[in-house]
Amino acid sequence: MSIHISAKKGEIAKVVLQPGDPLRAQYIAENYLENAKLVSKTRGIFYYTGLYKGKEITVGASGMGFPSIGIYSFELFTEYEVDTIIRIGTCGAYTTDLQLFDILNIENAASESTYAKYAWGIEEDILSHQGNIFGTINETAKELSLAAKAINVHSSDIFYRKDPNTPAIATQYNCPAVEMEAFGLFANAQHLGKNAATILTVTDIIPTHEKISADEREKALKPMMELALESALKSL
Numbered sequence: 001m002s003i004h005i006s007a008k009k010g011e012i013a014k015v016v017l018q019p020g021d022p023l024r025a026q027y028i029a030e031n032y033l034e035n036a037k038l039v040s041k042t043r044g045i046f047y048y049t050g051l052y053k054g055k056e057i058t059v060g061a062s063g064m065g066f067p068s069i070g071i072y073s074f075e076l077f078t079e080y081e082v083d084t085i086i087r088i089g090t091c092g093a094y095t096t097d098l099q100l101f102d103i104l105n106i107e108n109a110a111s112e113s114t115y116a117k118y119a120w121g122i123e124e125d126i127l128s129h130q131g132n133i134f135g136t137i138n139e140t141a142k143e144l145s146l147a148a149k150a151i152n153v154h155s156s157d158i159f160y161r162k163d164p165n166t167p168a169i170a171t172q173y174n175c176p177a178v179e180m181e182a183f184g185l186f187a188n189a190q191h192l193g194k195n196a197a198t199i200l201t202v203t204d205i206i207p208t209h210e211k212i213s214a215d216e217r218e219k220a221l222k223p224m225m226e227l228a229l230e231s232a233l234k235s236l
Contacts, residue, residue: 002079004071005047005060007039012080013049013058015232017225018073018087020181022046022061027218028225029059045072052229055236062087065157066115066184073188073196084133084195084235088228090221091153091179092204094166098149098176100205100212101220103227105137105148106198109182110173111155116187126152126173127186131195133235140231146223151176153200155183177202195235199224 005012019025025046029036033050040047040060047060060076062069069087076082091104098104108128116122134150141148154170156178161167170178182198189196201224203212212220 002075004042004045005040005075005079006042007047007080009080011039011049012047012076012082013056014082015057015084015086015235016076016082017057017059017228017232018062018069018085020062020064020089025059025061032225032229033057033059053233055233057229057232062181065180066113069181070115070119070184070188073185077188077192077194082194084131084232085185085189086133086228086232087181087185087198088224089179089181089198089200090203091177091200092206093177093202094170094206095176096205096207098202098205100202100210102202103141103146103148103224104153104177104200104202105134105141105150106153106182106200107134107150108152108173109155109186109198110152110169110175111183112169113155113157113183115184120187120191122187122190125169127183127190129197130186130189133195133197133231136234137197137199137227137231140234141227144227144230146227148199148227153182153198154178156180199228
């Protein structure tokens with residue numbers, strides 16, 4: 001059985017939505033899923049399985065950074081035979097070309113991290129989404145009249161840094177935003193032949209210091225959550 005997820009076999013659906021925050025997973029389960037059941041709470045990382053429009057979906061947290069999402073996504077893919085993981089999270093924008101509340105469907109994730117190299121022998125420092133879920137998200141966004149932007153993202157090991165300038169790798173690969181998990185998820189999915197996507201909401205504009213307030217976040221993230229749920233539905 002999984003070391004870090006205590007759900008029994010059969011209690012995790014084939015499609016998993018993975019926010020970073022356990023409380024966000026709880027919010028989605030309580031507000032969007034019918035008959036949601038808490039199937040794991042090991043280390044305070046909640047996983048719920050329930051029905052969305054009659055189909056079974058699991059939502060559970062990844063924690064922050066490659067080491068954390070690397071563990072949870074690997075165990076989901078291998079121990080629970082999950083087919084598709086959709087990360088749903090927040091990001092900061094390096095440029096004012098992006099605005100607060102923008103929804104991003106990540107095409108490629110670039111990183112200086114050695115995670116993929118030392119875990120799976122993947123030498124590239126830019127990895128794409130895996131499988132067809134990226135296209136499904138784009139199609140679903142159009143149906144929902146959501147302007148989901150397909151972009152590259154910088155996946156960083158670092159939240160706080162000395163140099164305030166945009167890191168060179170973000171410039172090299174045309175990454176207008178930064179987050180901390182997509183590269184690790186894509187690496188695991190590539191190695192295992194699974195499907196993986198990342199949908200992000202812009203909550204910070206780094207050069208102008210604009211931020212979505214804590215009170216605004218719940219409302220701001222709802223379109224992303226609904227996009228992920230509707231896309232997950234199509235992949236089942």
